[in-house]
Amino acid sequence: MERSRQRYGMLLLALGATFFFEGVATPSDVERTVRTALVGATLLLALYAAELSRRLLIAAAVLVSLGLASVVIASIAGQGKTVEAIAGLVSAVLIALAPPAVVRGIVRNLRATGAVTVTVVAGALCLYLLAGLFFGSVYVVIQNLGSGSFFSNGQPATTTHAVYFSFITMTTVGYGDFAPRTNLGRTLAASEALVGQIYLVTVVAVIVSRMVPRRAPGH
Numbered sequence: 001m002e003r004s005r006q007r008y009g010m011l012l013l014a015l016g017a018t019f020f021f022e023g024v025a026t027p028s029d030v031e032r033t034v035r036t037a038l039v040g041a042t043l044l045l046a047l048y049a050a051e052l053s054r055r056l057l058i059a060a061a062v063l064v065s066l067g068l069a070s071v072v073i074a075s076i077a078g079q080g081k082t083v084e085a086i087a088g089l090v091s092a093v094l095i096a097l098a099p100p101a102v103v104r105g106i107v108r109n110l111r112a113t114g115a116v117t118v119t120v121v122a123g124a125l126c127l128y129l130l131a132g133l134f135f136g137s138v139y140v141v142i143q144n145l146g147s148g149s150f151f152s153n154g155q156p157a158t159t160t161h162a163v164y165f166s167f168i169t170m171t172t173v174g175y176g177d178f179a180p181r182t183n184l185g186r187t188l189a190a191s192e193a194l195v196g197q198i199y200l201v202t203v204v205a206v207i208v209s210r211m212v213p214r215r216a217p218g219h
């Protein structure tokens with residue numbers, strides 16, 4: 001169990017690094033490459049933490065390499081919205097593949113210990129961060145495949161803006177500085193808010209029910 005806890009700790013740190021980098025980095029060819037590499041690393045760490053087969057790890061490594069290569073080639077061959085859309089799409093796909101592995105690892109740990117452990121809590125936090133990063137990548141893709149700005153204030157949905165808006169939406173803080181311009185954007189934002197709140201309520205309920213001991217009858 002100690003090894004499993006360390007693996008999920010590494011995954012949580014990788015996700016934190018990815019979140020911080022996407023939140024502060026200025027869009028560029030280097031930023032897109034590093035972003036894709038970080039997202040790819042989180043996918044590999046998610047599979048590693050879940051102790052999946054070596055074959056799946058190799059397949060994931062090949063997929064990450066192809067995704068990274070496509071971003072590099074697109075950056076060299078072209079410029080502008082198409083390159084950013086490709087990078088956002090690659091990130092969204094790689095991120096989307098990680099949650100099933102995290103869930104499998106959490107379920108395995110719960111079955112083995114019969115209790116909520118640090119590993120389970122770390123895995124739950126990883127899922128929350130993955131959801132926010134996924135929606136952020138989707139917003140970037142919509143910005144660069146559509147016409148006009150994603151946000152109603154005219155600001156483009158760069159990775160920095162998209163990740164900020166994604167987590168502000170998922171936590172339902174709602175500062176009001178960014179808001180979707182289109183019906184698709186509003187629907188996705190509302191969906192993310194629902195996912196975030198339902199997830200938090202469900203996870204918190206499970207953790208509390210397992211961490212608080214039930215009193216015996218008559219006490």
